[in-house]
Amino acid sequence: MLRIPTILTADEVLDKAFKKASKAEHKGPTRLETVRETNISKIRSASDVIVSTLGKYVKAFPSIERLSPFYAELIDVTIGKDKLKKSLGAIDWCRGSVARVSREAIGSIAKARSIDDIDNFRRAAYGRISSIVKQIGNELEFVSNARDKIRKFPTVDISVPIIVIAGAPNVGKSQLVGRISTGKPRVAVYPFTTQEISVGVFERKRIRYQVIDTPGLLDRPLEERNAMELRAILALKHLADAIVFVIDPSETCGYTLAQQEHLLSSLKDEFGSTPMVVTENKVDVLRSDSDRPKLSAVSGEGVSELVDEVVRNLADSRKLQQCL
Numbered sequence: 346m347l348r349i350p351t352i353l354t355a356d357e358v359l360d361k362a363f364k365k366a367s368k369a370e371h372k373g374p375t376r377l378e379t380v381r382e383t384n385i386s387k388i389r390s391a392s393d394v395i396v397s398t399l400g401k402y403v404k405a406f407p408s409i410e411r412l413s414p415f416y417a418e419l420i421d422v423t424i425g426k427d428k429l430k431k432s433l434g435a436i437d438w439c440r441g442s443v444a445r446v447s448r449e450a451i452g453s454i455a456k457a458r459s460i461d462d463i464d465n466f467r468r469a470a471y472g473r474i475s476s477i478v479k480q481i482g483n484e485l486e487f488v489s490n491a492r493d494k495i496r497k498f499p500t501v502d503i504s505v506p507i508i509v510i511a512g513a514p515n516v517g518k519s520q521l522v523g524r525i526s527t528g529k530p531r532v533a534v535y536p537f538t539t540q541e542i543s544v545g546v547f548e549r550k551r552i553r554y555q556v557i558d559t560p561g562l563l564d565r566p567l568e569e570r571n572a573m574e575l576r577a578i579l580a581l582k583h584l585a586d587a588i589v590f591v592i593d594p595s596e597t598c599g600y601t602l603a604q605q606e607h608l609l610s611s612l613k614d615e616f617g618s619t620p621m622v623v624t625e626n627k628v629d630v631l632r633s634d635s636d637r638p639k640l641s642a643v644s645g646e647g648v649s650e651l652v653d654e655v656v657r658n659l660a661d662s663r664k665l666q667q668c669l
């Protein structure tokens with residue numbers, strides 16, 4: 346989604362800078378001038394490496410305000426937007442400080458009268474630069490983790506119709522996504538297998554649809570939801586053109602039908618304006634006498650009919666009209 350370079354640790358940034366600096370050489374008319382020019386050049390190249398490396402990091406992270414609401418909120422839920430801003434601010438501060446220290450040291454070296462003085466100024470500058478960069482060690486680590494998380498964000502094309510699969514944990518959402526789309530989410534017998542949002546696609550009558558698998562939702566109010574559940578909520582809120590709510594009436598998922606129905610009614614309250622198809626999964630285990638569409642994501646029974654129903658629900662959406 347976003348191209349962010351590998352983030353080095355504080356020690357790696359310093360290694361890179363001082364390695365480059367160690368190669369600096371200059372020949373002056375006298376030994377004093379040779380030492381002076383060489384040391385100025387060392388400090389300048391160390392500082393340039395640090396300033397440009399850190400500058401790349403600050404620039405690579407998108408200004409959260411400019412992202413679409415889905416990604417902006419996803420960053421906030423997954424990483425914490427204030428902490429990210431603060432870390433990037435600290436990295437930017439480090440850049441400025443290193444540039445200032447190196448300017449001052451170069452000024453002093455330019456006026457120094459002896460080789461010893463030059464060496465001392467250079468050593469002092471290296472020491473200050475090291476300590477400034479080390480001060481942002483934690484921030485670099487935080488930003489590096491943020492990068493890893495952002496790289497795992499799903500790439501969603503918002504111009505293509507999006508079907509979000511939601512429901513309680515362990516009801517068979519991922520199994521269904523795997524069956525109807527190119528998505529291959531992990532399926533397992535225990536709840537909370539899916540922790541991130543993932544995307545698969547399928548085609549019907551030459552129209553492409555995206556299917557989004559989401560982490561399971563518990564029957565509880567928004568303010569009690571954890572980051573994993575909030576990612577599911579974000580997909581429902583910002584991405585869904587249609588929602589498929591999966592119910593497991595067999596209750597082998599570990600949640601009662603009453604809990605699942607209650608969750609469904611709260612999602613209906615929250616996302617009532619989005620077309621929603623409620624389906625009952627695991628008919629191979631239990632077939633209720635409700636008139637909801639039924640399927641087995643394992644055997645495949647009823648799956649194609651469900652897809653037809655969802656596609657019918659999307660027929661009027663503006664996005665689909667644009668795809669025709």
Ligand SMILES: Nc1nc2c(ncn2[C@@H]2O[C@H](COP(=O)(O)OP(=O)(O)OP(=O)(O)O)[C@@H](O)[C@H]2O)c(=O)[nH]1
Nearest residue numbers: 514515516517518519520533537538539561642643
């Ligand atoms: N018998 C039967 N088992 C099913 C069916 N669909 C899914 N399962 C099983 O239910 C369990 C959970 O399936 P998942 O697809 O991982 O469920 P999920 O809703 O994605 O679960 P979370 O990601 O944890 O929320 C797995 O053991 C599946 O094999 C079905 O139609 N019939």
Ligand SMILES: [Mg+2]
Nearest residue numbers: 518519538539
């Ligand atoms: Mg899952």
